Amino acid sequence: MGALEEIKSETQVVGLANLETFSNTLQALAENDKHIIVVTSDSRGSGKLVPFGAKFPEQLIEIGIAEQNLVGVAAGIASTGKKVFAVSPACFLTARSFEQIKNDVAYSDNPVNLIGISAGVSYGALGSTHHSLHDFAALRAVNNLIIAAPADNFETEQAIKQAAALDKPVYLRFGKKNMPHLPSTAERTFEFGKGREVLRGEDLVIIATGEAVYPALEAAERLHSGYQLQSSVVSMHTIKPLDYDLLAKVAQKGVPIITVEEHSIYGGLGEACASFLMENGFNNKFKIIGIPDEYTVTGSQNDIFNHYGISGEGITQVALTLLK
Amino acid sequence: MTERELKRKSVEYRKKILKYIYGAKAGHTGGSLSCIDILNVLYNSVLNVSPEDFDSPDRDRYIQSKGHCVEALYVVLADKGFFPEADLETLCKYQSHYIGHPTRKVHGVEQNTGALGHGLSLSVGNAIAARLDRKSYRVFTLLGDGELPEGSNWEAALTASHYKLDNLCAIIDHNKLQISGRTIDVCNTDPIDKKFESFGWAVREVDGHDHRQLREAFDSLPFEPDKPSLIIAHTVKGKGISYMEGQLKWHHGVPGEDQYRAAQLELDEVMETI
Numbered sequence: 001m002g003a004l005e006e007i008k009s010e011t012q013v014v015g016l017a018n019l020e021t022f023s024n025t026l027q028a029l030a031e032n033d034k035h036i037i038v039v040t041s042d043s044r045g046s047g048k049l050v051p052f053g054a055k056f057p058e059q060l061i062e063i064g065i066a067e068q069n070l071v072g073v074a075a076g077i078a079s080t081g082k083k084v085f086a087v088s089p090a091c092f093l094t095a096r097s098f099e100q101i102k103n104d105v106a107y108s109d110n111p112v113n114l115i116g117i118s119a120g121v122s123y124g125a126l127g128s129t130h131h132s133l134h135d136f137a138a139l140r141a142v143n144n145l146i147i148a149a150p151a152d153n154f155e156t157e158q159a160i161k162q163a164a165a166l167d168k169p170v171y172l173r174f175g176k177k178n179m180p181h182l183p184s185t186a187e188r189t190f191e192f193g194k195g196r197e198v199l200r201g202e203d204l205v206i207i208a209t210g211e212a213v214y215p216a217l218e219a220a221e222r223l224h225s226g227y228q229l230q231s232s233v234v235s236m237h238t239i240k241p242l243d244y245d246l247l248a249k250v251a252q253k254g255v256p257i258i259t260v261e262e263h264s265i266y267g268g269l270g271e272a273c274a275s276f277l278m279e280n281g282f283n284n285k286f287k288i289i290g291i292p293d294e295y296t297v298t299g300s301q302n303d304i305f306n307h308y309g310i311s312g313e314g315i316t317q318v319a320l321t322l323l324k
Numbered sequence: 325m326t327e328r329e330l331k332r333k334s335v336e337y338r339k340k341i342l343k344y345i346y347g348a349k350a351g352h353t354g355g356s357l358s359c360i361d362i363l364n365v366l367y368n369s370v371l372n373v374s375p376e377d378f379d380s381p382d383r384d385r386y387i388q389s390k391g392h393c394v395e396a397l398y399v400v401l402a403d404k405g406f407f408p409e410a411d412l413e414t415l416c417k418y419q420s421h422y423i424g425h426p427t428r429k430v431h432g433v434e435q436n437t438g439a440l441g442h443g444l445s446l447s448v449g450n451a452i453a454a455r456l457d458r459k460s461y462r463v464f465t466l467l468g469d470g471e472l473p474e475g476s477n478w479e480a481a482l483t484a485s486h487y488k489l490d491n492l493c494a495i496i497d498h499n500k501l502q503i504s505g506r507t508i509d510v511c512n513t514d515p516i517d518k519k520f521e522s523f524g525w526a527v528r529e530v531d532g533h534d535h536r537q538l539r540e541a542f543d544s545l546p547f548e549p550d551k552p553s554l555i556i557a558h559t560v561k562g563k564g565i566s567y568m569e570g571q572l573k574w575h576h577g578v579p580g581e582d583q584y585r586a587a588q589l590e591l592d593e594v595m596e597t598i
C-alpha cells in the first residue's frame with residue numbers, strides 16, 4: 001500500500017460520476033451483446049442512458065413512471081436468459097418495488113441487475129422521498145440478492161461487468177457526483193463479497209462503502225498528518241455477502257473500528273459488521289457513522305454529509321474520541 | 325376574485341416561481357409554470373382554506389401529487405399568508421424547511437409528497453374520512469400526466485368510484501411532457517378520459533390556463549352525483565415563458581442570468597397589458 005502522500009495526490013484526481021461509468025460500461029457491453037437489455041422508468045436521462053437508447057433502441061425498454069411494473073417486467077425478461085438492467089432512482093426502485101424485488105427477482109431467482117441511481121442523499125434538497133437511506137437495511141433481509149455500492153469508477157466498471165456475467169440477482173447503488181479514484185496502489189481486483197483494503201494502518205480501522213469511502217480516506221489523511229496515526233481504510237463495496245474474512249482480519253488488530261455509510265445508521269453496513277464482530281467475540285471499540293434516525297437535514301449531498309459527520313473532519317473527531 | 329385579478333395573480337406567481345427557482349438554482353420550472361393557473365383558481369376562488377383556519381377539520385383538502393412542482397405551491401401559499409414570502413429565499417438551502425417537495429413542516433401543506441403516484445390514494449382517504457365524519461369538505465388533488473402509469477393511481481381510481489366519492493376532484497395537469505420525452509412516447513395513457521370513465525369517474529376537459537373554464541368546472545362539481553370527478557386540464561409545460569414552452573429541457577432546467585432576465589421581462593410586458 002502506498003504512502004499517504006501518494007494517496008493524497010491520487011485521490012485528488014477526480015474521475016467521472018459512477019453513474020457515468022455505469023452507462024459507459026453498459027454501452028461497451030452492449031456493443032457485443034444484444035442480450036443486454038436496459039429497462040427504465042422515465043429514468044433514462046437521470047441514468048445517463050440517452051446515448052445507450054439512441055444506439056441500441058431495441059435494447060432499451062421504457063416503462064414510464066411505474067417502478068413496480070419496471071421490476072416485474074425486468075424479472076420476466078430476465079427469466080428468458082437476457083441480461084437485464086433495471087435502472088431507476090434507488091429511492092423508488094427499492095421502496096416502491098420492494099415486493100417485486102423480493103418475490104419476482106430474488107425469490108424466483110430471476111437474475112435482474114437492479115441499478116439504484118442517485119442513491120443515498122444524492123438528491124440532496126429534494127428531501128426524504130428522494131433519499132434511499134433504507135435500501136441496505138430492507139434488501140439485506142431479502143434472501144438471494146447481492147447488494148453492493150461501488151466507491152469509484154474502477155469498482156463501478158468491475159461491478160457492472162461482473163453483474164452482467166453473473167446469473168444472479170444483484171442490487172447496485174451509486175450516486176451522481178464525480179468521484180475521486182481510490183488509490184491505485186490498492187489491489188486492482190474486484191470481486192463481489194471481497195472488500196478492498198485501500199489503505200493499511202495499525203492504529204485504527206475505517207470501513208466504508210460507496211461514496212463514503214472518500215471521506216474515510218480524507219480522515220485517514222488528517223489523522224496521519226495531524227496526529228501521526230495510521231489508519232486502515234476498507235472499501236466494503238459489497239454489503240451482502242459481507243466479507244467476514246477481511247472483517248476478522250482487521251478486527252484482530254484490536255484497534256477501534258469505525259464504519260461509514262450513506263445510509264441510515266440502522267440496518268446497513270455498520271450493523272452488519274457489528275453483528276459479525278459480536279457473534280465472533282471481538283470487542284473492539286466500535287462506532288457507526290451514517291444518517292441518524294431523524295428528519296434528514298435539508299441541503300446538498302455535501303451539506304448532509306458534513307452535517308452528520310460523513311466527512312474527513314467528522315470521522316477524524318470520532319476516531320480521536322475512540323482512541324482516547 | 326375578478327378575472328382580471330386572477331390574470332394578474334398568475335403573472336405575479338410566474339415571476340415568483342422563476343425568482344425562487346433562480347435563487348435556489350434548483351426546481352421544477354416547466355411543470356410549476358404549467359400548473360400555476362390551476363393552483364391560482366383553486367386557492368383564490370375554490371378552496372375553503374386559510375392560514376387562520378388551517379387546523380379546522382372542515383377545511384377543504386388540497387394534495388399535490390405532482391410534488392416536484394412544489395415551487396408553484398409554495399408561491400401560492402406565501403401569497404395566501406401561510407408564511408412570509410421571504411422564507412422562500414432559503415428554498416433548498418442548508419437547514420431550510422423549504423425542501424424541493426411539499427412537506428408538512430411548511431404551513432399549509434397537507435401531505436409530504438414527491439414520490440409520484442401517492443396523492444390520489446391519500447385524497448381518497450381524506451374523502452372517505454369526510455363521509456365517515458359527515459363533513460362537507462371537498463378533496464382536490466393535482467396529478468401530472470406522466471405519473472399516471474403508477475399502478476396506485478388506478479387502484480385509487482377504483483376505490484374512489486367504489487365508494488362513490490363525489491366529494492373528490494382530481495385534476496390532471498396534461499402538459500403532454502415528462503422527463504424523458506412526450507408522454508405518448510414514454511408510456512401512452514390515451515385516451516385518459518375513456519379510461520377514467522370506464523373506472524366510474526365523471527370527466528371534463530378544460531384549457532388549464534383559462535381561468536374561466538377552470539372556475540366553471542370547479543363550480544359545477546360534482547360533475548355527476550355519486551361519482552368522483554376528474555378534470556383533464558390541457559396545459560403547456562413552461563407556459564408563459566416563450567423559450568420554455570413545450571421544451572423538454574425545462575422540466576427541471578434552471579434559467580441562467582440572461583434567461584432569467586428575459587423571462588422576467590416577458591412577464592412584465594404581459595402584466596402591463598392586463
Ligand SMILES: Cc1ncc(C[n+]2csc(CCOP(=O)(O)OP(=O)(O)O)c2C)c(N)n1
Binds near residue numbers: 042355468470471472
Ligand atoms: C415514484 C416516482 N418515480 C419517479 C420520480 C421522478 N420524477 C420526478 S418528476 C418526473 C416526471 C413527471 O412527469 P409529469 O407527471 O408529467 O409531471 P410534469 O410534466 O407536470 O412536471 C419523474 C419521473 C418521482 N418523483 N417519483
Ligand SMILES: [Mg+2]
Binds near residue numbers: 470501507
Ligand atoms: Mg407532464
